[in-house]
Amino acid sequence: MSWKNQSGGPWGNGPRGPWGSGPSSSGPTPPDLEDLIRRSQDQLRNILPSAFGGKGIAIIIALVVFGWFMSGWYVVRPNEQGVVLRFGAFQGVTQPGPNYHWPYPIETVLTPRVTEFNRIDIGMRVGEDSRRSSSGMRDVPEESQMLTGDENIVDVDFVVIWKISDPEQYLFNVQNPEGTIKAVAESAMREVIGRTNIQPILTGARQNIETGVQELMQSVLNSYKAGVQITQVQLQKVDPPSQVIDAFRDVQAARADAERVQNEAQAYANRVLPEARGEASRVENAAQAYRERTVVEARGQAARFIKVFDEYQKAKDVTRQRMYLETMERVLGGMDKVVVDQSATRSGAGGGNSGVVPVLPLADMLRRQPAPVVQPQGGTR
Structure with missing residues (x-):
């Protein structure tokens, strides 16, 4: 038995279903699709002018193609x-x-921008809560904290500057270029920091770290054929973790004091050693000069003695008298006393002291006389 022959189905008499009234055969019939298309074509012909027939449609098509x-x-x-x-x-x-x-x-x-320099911040972000901080940056510890070669933890914030070098490779070889560059930068920085002790990282190895990270990043990105050129890597902040930063600062101050004392000691040594070497050289030169002068004088005295001895052998009396007179002249030449040979005066004509003329030493007397005291005028009467 078909469903149509039943008088209302299992839910009662009449054309009703389980959810209310069922379909009624007396309702409106659906519209005919062909009739609807025909009416639309008739309306379109009424809208377009009669002169706008096949030629007008060709013009419209030409304009669309153009x-x-x-x-x-x-x-x-x-x-x-x-x-x-x-x-x-x-x-x-x-x-x-x-x-x-x-x-x-x-x-x-x-149209990628190939001359524009792009920036990626690693270890820091500019966020909504950054307005609370004075620097305007928000720290990201999961990116910035790294392990050094001597098993210390350091907090590194850095910036990567890059640009597009090959548009084809940049667009088709890497799905997410910025994310890839960030991951490569973080990996390269961790590798370079892991090979370096913490002391150079905190003091004077910043330039070497930046250069090493840039070269390592460029090598990795070239192997990926990412079409990217890393132009610069800039370290923004390199500090120990905040929990131990005070202790690291004390150690840093102690190292600075040690270096200062070493520099002062080196400066003192650089100043004293040349002076000591100069003084030693001066004494050595003076001794050498004294030796040469003494040897030359001794040789001269020996040569003079030999000459005098030769003359003495030729005329002993005359040479003996000459030597005596020269010696007395040299000995008595600086004395202010006069020695009179009595035998020479007796042998003179007339005898007595006629050969001696007394001399009054006025110059010596004036030199020995004290300066006169000048009395002030208007004294007591």
Whole structure:
């Protein structure tokens, strides 16, 4: 027995279903689809003028085709390069200026900014809560805390500056270029920090760390063919963890004092040693000069004695008298006393002291006389 022959079904008499009234055969019939299409065509003919027949449709089609061809023109800005894709596949690179490609959907163009320098912050963020801090940055410990080569923890915040070097590789070889660059930068920094002790990291090894990270990042990204050039790596903050930063500062101050004392000692040694060497050289030169002078004088005295001895052998009396007179002249020449030979005066004519003329030493008397005392005028009477 079919469902139509039942008088209302199992839920009672009449055309009712379990959820209320069922379909009624006396309701409106659905519209005919062919009749609806025919009416639409008649309305379109009434709207368009009769003269706008096949020729007008051809003009419209031509205009549409012309506009479609004109949509292939595009302009590449000075800081961009155009990457043309034909059905999604790489076709070529166009330079800045007006260019043309086959309209969509045959060809499309992408214009990455190849001369723009991009920045990625690692270990810090500019967030909504950064307004509470004076520096305007929010620290990200899971990115900044790293382990050094001597098993110490250091907090490193740094910035990576990069730009696009190859648009084709940048667009098609790496799915997320910025995320890849960030991951490579963090990995490279951890590797370089892991090979370095904490003391150079906190003091004078910043330039070496930046250069090492940049070279390592560029090598890894080149192996990925990411089409990216790393132009600079800048260390922003390199500090120990906040829990031990005071102890590290004390150690740093002690090391600075030690270096200062060593520098002062080295400066003192650099000043004293040349002076001592100069004094020793002076004494040595003086001794050498004294030795040479003494030897020369001794040789001269010996030569003089030999000459005098030769003369003495020739005329002993005359030489003996001459030597006596020269010796007395040398001995008595600086004395202010006069020695009179009595035998010489007796042998003179007339005898007595006629050969001696007394001399009054006025010059010596004036030199020995004290200066006169000048009495002040207006004294007591």
